[in-house]
Amino acid sequence: MSKNACIQCSIKECKHHCGTEDYCTLNQIKVGTHENHPTKIECTDCESFVFRA
Numbered sequence: 924m925s926k927n928a929c930i931q932c933s934i935k936e937c938k939h940h941c942g943t944e945d946y947c948t949l950n951q952i953k954v955g956t957h958e959n960h961p962t963k964i965e966c967t968d969c970e971s972f973v974f975r976a
């Protein structure tokens with residue numbers, strides 16, 4: 924899979940991760956939150972994440 928140079932990511936556990944470099948391979952991702960009122964970086968999630976089983 925080729926990297927998308929516009930989306931940096933270090934989550935190697937995700938099946939969409941490039942593997943060789945810290946980039947995502949998707950054309951776009953969706954970012955969301957698991958909080959009602961997000962106030963910190965920890966409140967944000969990549970909702971395109973899929974665990975690399």
Ligand code: SF4
Pocket residue numbers: 930931932933934937938939940941946947948949952969970971972973
């Ligand atoms: S889908 Fe999200 S978590 Fe997975 S590699 Fe792309 S940016 Fe990273």
